[in-house]
Amino acid sequence: MTEPRRPVVRLRSLLNSRLGGWWGAGVLGFITLFSAVALLAVSGWFISAAALAGLTLAGAAFDIFRPAAVIRLLALTRTVGRYTERLTSHHAALGLLLDLRSRLFRQVSQARRLPLRTPGAMHRLVADIDLLDQFPLRVVLPWAWASLLLVMLLVWLALLDQTLLLAALPGLLLAWLSPWLGYWRGGRLAREEVERAELRREYLLDSLALLTPLLIWQRWGERSAAFARQDRAQLAQQDRQLRLGSRIALLQQWALAGSLMAVLWHGWPLLTETGLSVPMLLAVVLTLLGLSEALLPLAGSFVALGLSQAARDRLNVLAGDPPPPPPPRPQPAGPWRLQMQELTVRWPGALNGPERINLQLEQGAVLHLQGASGGGKSTLLQLLAGEPLPFSGECHLNGQPLAHWDLHKTIGYLPQDIDIFNLPLAANLRLGNLQASDEQLWQVLQEVALADWVRAHPQQLQLLPGEVGSAVSGGQARRIALARLLLAERPILLLDEPFAGLDAVTREQVMAALVRRQRHGLLVIASHQAIHAERLQRLRISD
Known part of the structure; x- marks a missing residue:
């Protein structure tokens, strides 16, 4: 009996990625909050002390220069610290998301546990991963800052007078602990929001994909x-989440107000009993007011924690331990022959799709799927790629139903929505074949008509295409994804709009390379562009 593997995503290990950046953000954020609270306290002390000095004979000896310099220093530190903390924390968060996306995509794609339908599955590799940065940004760092500032305030009160410490302590502890009241409720609301958001997004994307038929059929x-x-x-x-955070924040404000009143009540007699000065008591009061800037973000921390936990659980289901393996299935071998007879396919709830398809492809054949958008070309490719779609009729590979075979190393599928990461080009390509040499990378770039462009770039194979290919054109990003698929060397290729964004000359060059590569396999292409190739069969799919 094999021991189950550890979860792929663990919240407490998120900070290990870009650790230096998180430490920098933590230090800068604390300096910023400390400067903001100290600025309020020192300013109040300085104004009141200067006013009292002006009313007494000590006014001539009162030093205004050093306190004023400290105030200017704190103001400058607060402004610069807030800006640099934002830069540092967001740089660390974006780096964390990059690391998670590339690692999970590689693991999931190699294990082939990722469903092929983009709206349902890729949402977890994009939106769910984006939620994980809530844990360091809105949970760990705010609690660390608030806790450290609270400890420093309590130490300062203890040094001033034990009475002030005992007066302020209950209210401060209540303001610090009250966010825990939202732990269960906030986590539950966050999980519900994640599920609702995914259902809403899938429904929207499905509706847009079916826009033309829905309009036609009113x-x-x-x-x-x-x-x-x-x-x-x-x-x-979302409104329920905001209401929960507002109630907790209100409780925090009441607790801080109670602490402030207790300090004033017990501090007033100390002005004559112990010689505590009015400016120093005012500085304590203003420090309590300033502490709310550090405590208020804690009110929504457990909603943020619930969002990260929900994303973590969904990603671990996707990329963690697979379900019990089905009975082993044989892998097909050439010569390749694909047959469809009266094949009709539908996504559950879909209004249209390919109907009564009859065709036979022999080894070396090229099939071009044509038809208007929404007609079902992508649906047919997804069925051939192994997506468990309901269908009627027959679909056989080498004389056996598709479900009879293990198609993991047989079929390569390029969907319409591609995945490019902000990693070097070589690393993006090697997601298809980790052992690919540089020569293989250049060869496949030549086949997709990108080799000259890459050679002309100063970084060549180390160039960064940007997140989702944002630093390159749409056609270049699509060919990078196609090159990665070709490196996997699958005998059957299913390509959904592989020529989008390409001019006619480049399209013909890439098409010729695909035909040469698949001369001993099968090539199925769904494309709106005209295609010219030997042994080409055309299949028109109507709405």
């Missing part, structure tokens, strides 16, 4: 009304 009004109901439910869910 069903768009009904569909948009259903989406509006989901949108209102999502907003109501």
Whole structure:
């Protein structure tokens, strides 16, 4: 019996990625908050002390220069610290997201546990990973800053007078501990929001994909009304989260107000009994007021924690331990023959899709799927790629149903929505084949007509295409994803709009390379562009 593997994503280990950046953000954030609280306290002390000095004979001996310099220093530190802390923390957060995306994509894609439908599955590798930065940014750092400032305040009060410490302690502890009242409720609301957000997003994307048929059949009004109901439910869910945070923040304010009143009540007699000065008592009061800037962010921390926990659990289900393996299936071998007979495919709830498809492809054949958007070309490719879609009719590979075979090393699928990471080009390509040499990388770049462009770039294979290919054109990003797929060397290729964004000359060059590479396999392409190739078969799919 094998021991289960550890979870892929663990919240407490998130800070290990970009550790230096998180330490820098923590130190800078604390300096910023300390400067803000100290600025308020020192300013209050200075103004009151200067006023009292002016009313007495000590006014001539009162030093205004050093306190004024300290105030200017604190103001400058607060401004610069806040700016640099934002830069440092966001740089660390974006680096964390980059590390998580590339690591999880590699693990999930190699294990082939990622469903092929983009709206449902890729949401976890994008939106769910984005939620994980809530844990360091809105949970760990705010609690560390608030706790450290609170300890420093309590130490200062103890040094001034034990009476002030005992007076302020209950209210301060209540303000610090009250966010825990939202632990269970906030976590539950956060998990519900994650689920609602995914359902809402999938419904929207499905509606947009079916826009033309819905308009033709006059069903768009009904569909948009259903989406509006989901949108209102999502907003109501977010409103419940805000209300929870507001109630906790109100309790914190009452606790701080009680602490402030207790300090004034017990501090007033100390002015004559122990010689505590009015400016120093005012500095204590203003410090309590300034502490609210550090304590208030804690009110929403457990909603943020729940969002990160929900994202962690969903990602661990996706990329963690796989379900019990099904009975082993054989892997097909050439010569390749794909047959469809009266094949009809539908996504659950879809209004249209490919119907009654009849064709036969022999080894070396090229199939071009044509048809209007929304007609079902992508649906057919997803079925061939192994997506568990309901269908009728027959679909056989080498004389056996698709479900009979283990297609993991047989079929390569390029969906419409591609995944490019802000990693060097070589690292992006090697996601398809970790052992690929530089020569293989240059060869596949030549086949997709990118080799000359890469050689002309100063960084060549180390160039950064940007997150989701944002630093390159759409056609270049799509060819990078195609090159990564070609490195996997699958005998059957299913390509959904591989020529989007390409001119006619480049399209023909890439098409010729694909035909040469697949001369001993099968090539199925869904594309709106014209295609010219030997042994080409065309299949028109209508709405």
